[in-house]
Amino acid sequence: xxxxxxxxxxxxxxxxxxxxxxxxxxxxxxxxxxxxxxxxxxxxxxxxxxxxxxxxxxxxxxxxxxxxxxxxxxxxxxxxxxxxxxxxxxxxxxxxxxxxxxxxxxxxxxxxxxxxxxxxxxxxxxxxxxxxxxxxxxxxxxxxxxxxxxxxxxxxxxxxxxxxxxxxxxxxxxxxxxxxxxxxxxxxxxxxxxxxxxxxxxxxxxxxxxxxxxxxxxxxxxxxxxxxxxxxxxxxxxxxxxxxxxxxxxxxxxxxxxxxxxxxxxxxxxxxxxxxxxxxxxxxxxxxxxxxxxxxxxxxxxxxxxxxxxxxxxxxxxxxxxxxxxxxxxxxxxxxxxxxxxxxxxxxxxxxxxxxxxxxxxxxxxxxxxxxxxxxxxxxxxxxxxxxxxxxxxxxxxxxxxxxxxxxxxxxxxxxxxxxxxxxxxxxxxxxxxxxxxxxxxxxxxxxxxxxxxxxxxxxxxxxxxxxxxxxxxxxxxxxxxxxxxxxxxxxxxxxxxxxxxxxxxxxxxxxxxxxxxxxxxxxx
Numbered sequence: 001x002x003x004x005x006x007x008x009x010x011x012x013x014x015x016x017x018x019x020x021x022x023x024x025x026x027x028x029x030x031x032x033x034x035x036x037x038x039x040x041x042x043x044x045x046x047x048x049x050x051x052x053x054x055x056x057x058x059x060x061x062x063x064x065x066x067x068x069x070x071x072x073x074x075x076x077x078x079x080x081x082x083x084x085x086x087x088x089x090x091x092x093x094x095x096x097x098x099x100x101x102x103x104x105x106x107x108x109x110x111x112x113x114x115x116x117x118x119x120x121x122x123x124x125x126x127x128x129x130x131x132x133x134x135x136x137x138x139x140x141x142x143x144x145x146x147x148x149x150x151x152x153x154x155x156x157x158x159x160x161x162x163x164x165x166x167x168x169x170x171x172x173x174x175x176x177x178x179x180x181x182x183x184x185x186x187x188x189x190x191x192x193x194x195x196x197x198x199x200x201x202x203x204x205x206x207x208x209x210x211x212x213x214x215x216x217x218x219x220x221x222x223x224x225x226x227x228x229x230x231x232x233x234x235x236x237x238x239x240x241x242x243x244x245x246x247x248x249x250x251x252x253x254x255x256x257x258x259x260x261x262x263x264x265x266x267x268x269x270x271x272x273x274x275x276x277x278x279x280x281x282x283x284x285x286x287x288x289x290x291x292x293x294x295x296x297x298x299x300x301x302x303x304x305x306x307x308x309x310x311x312x313x314x315x316x317x318x319x320x321x322x323x324x325x326x327x328x329x330x331x332x333x334x335x336x337x338x339x340x341x342x343x344x345x346x347x348x349x350x351x352x353x354x355x356x357x358x359x360x361x362x363x364x365x366x367x368x369x370x371x372x373x374x375x376x377x378x379x380x381x382x383x384x385x386x387x388x389x390x391x392x393x394x395x396x397x398x399x400x401x402x403x404x405x406x407x408x409x410x411x412x413x414x415x416x417x418x419x420x421x422x423x424x425x426x427x428x429x430x431x432x433x434x435x436x437x438x439x440x441x442x443x444x445x446x447x448x449x450x451x452x453x454x455x456x457x458x459x460x461x462x463x464x465x466x467x468x469x470x471x472x473x474x475x476x477x478x479x480x481x482x483x484x485x486x487x488x489x490x491x492x493x494x495x496x497x498x499x500x501x502x503x504x505x506x507x508x509x510x511x512x513x514x515x516x517x518x519x520x521x522x523x524x525x
Contacts, residue, residue: 021050025057041068045077052081055088062094066101074098089119096128108132116148121155123162130166139175146170150184157192157202164188164209185213193218200226200233207239216247241273250277268298275307284315302332309341318348336366336373344381352389359385376406383412387419395419410447413437418450421457430454445475449482456485461492480509487518496522 028043041064048054048061058081065074078095081087092115099108109132115125126149133142149163164185171181192206207222223240226233237256244253254277261270275290291308294301305328312321322345328338343358359382366373383398399416402409413433420430434451441447452467468486475482487502503519506512 018051021047021054024050038068041065041070045073048077049080052084055090059090059094062098066094066098069101071098071102075102087118089115089117089122089125091115092118093122093125093128096125096132100128100132105132105136120152121159123149123159123166126163127166143170143176146176147184150188153191157195157197157206160188160192161202161205161209164192168212182213185209186215189213189215189218193222200230204233204236211243216243219243220247238269245273245277250280253277266297268294268301268304271297272301272304272307275304275311279307279311279314282314284311287311288315300331302328305332306337306341309345313341313344313348316348318345321345334361334365336362336370339365340373340378340381343385347381347385347388350388352385355385356382356389376402376409376412379405380409380412380415384415387415392419392423408436408440410437410440410444414444414447414450418453421450421454424457427454427458431458443474445471445479445482448474449479449485452489453485456489456492459492461489464489465493478505478509480506480512480515482506483509484512484515484518487515491518491522 024043024047028040028047031037031040031043041061044057044061044064048058052058058077062074062078065071065077075095075098078091078098081091082095092111096108096111096115099105099111109129112125112129112132115122116129119125126145130142130145133139133145146163146166149166152159152163167176167181167185167188170176171178171185189206189209192202197203197206203222203226207219207226210216210219210222220240220243223236223243227236227240230236237260241253241256241260244250244256254274257270257274257277260267261274264270271290271294275287275294278284278287278290288308288311291304291311294304295308298304305324309321309324309328312318312324322342325338325342325345332338339358339362343355343362346352346355346358359378362378363374363382366378379398379402383395383402386392386395386398396416399412399419402412403416406412414437417430417433417437420426431451431454434447434454437447438444438451448467448471452464452471455461455464455467465486468482468489472479472482472486483502483506487499487506490496490499490502500519500522503515503522506515507519
């Protein structure tokens, strides 16, 4: 048992103060539980005044007084606390805040500077001082304070990440040059990572900040560490799956998403991502199933309608794509992608007039709302539709616009070159375009055929023959057009038997009246 204090003997003054402080504190807690906020603060204030060495209590009471706009009481309390021997930096931090609330800027600056001197890792003090300088128009001084905080490289990961937040805020306000800010942020993040924090919250914050800076390769292993130790951490699987998708690690992404789907089978986002992964690997049936499930779970998930329509077009089901797009049209505001995909679907159905109408609408919408949508892919689709509609001048204009935006887009180089070869026009430019395409894809059978056809049109059948034979050799499956072209070249070379053989092979693959007429014209063997 402890030694009892003799009855009737007065307590020592310091013990009496401690007892009084505890009594006030207990009353304050009771007031707080009864939602008597002001009364609770009054009692806590009395407790703090009785025991100014209790830093947590003094700081908490100061915070309450500042929040309740009882600024002078906060100043009085903190002035007494800072007058004691060896006051902490936390006292000066809150004294600076109280002075700032009172409009006493110089005293606020002085208190904040003292807080930093006493506690160089007191992030709040740096934040207060820099904000004070900003409010008084001393921008350079404010920035210098942040750089001073950033120089505390031996500090804890928590402090370093807090400085990153401050730098990010200044970057967003364009107070620090973006390149300089990013370099300093990455340096601080690397320092924090080198300290190998074990707290998963700090690890995730570090990963999130790396991701915000576009440093995916540094963020990913941190998320993986968290997932390995805490697989049920909220949102961690989703973030990691998203990262895997962004870095083309689709197999890993799919594995995670399947786990998420098993745990939460009604989340439409999971099916959307699974659909995207399947689409990228050209598993179109699988992708369509995932997208359709996502829409069943959330019929208002707008993006899924367009991705599903794109898959249906890839599946060569344009009628189905139009039905999907019509549903979107009844639900959402008219937009570029809706009109663009509707144009592609109509073109696939050989409804070229309707397709061109939708492409025109898409172009107008993009010009007013999102000009970046009008890229080389758009103008390629527009050009190919004009060509199939028989409007060659507009097709050429669209293809030239496509190549202006993307000079090495091989599909456009080949399409325009072959179109001219078919018409016997601009043959030298056609040859140059197709040769550029072949430099990028030297074994592409379609490009080899196109170049062979240009040489045929240039009356150079010997060179044409080489390219056509190469096209047939590199073709994944027999193509009737290639054998038709080969027959024409052999006719030009007066190799009638070889021409007859080529036409016969073309007809065996696909009946065609024009090819049959060519074969008949060669006579019976």
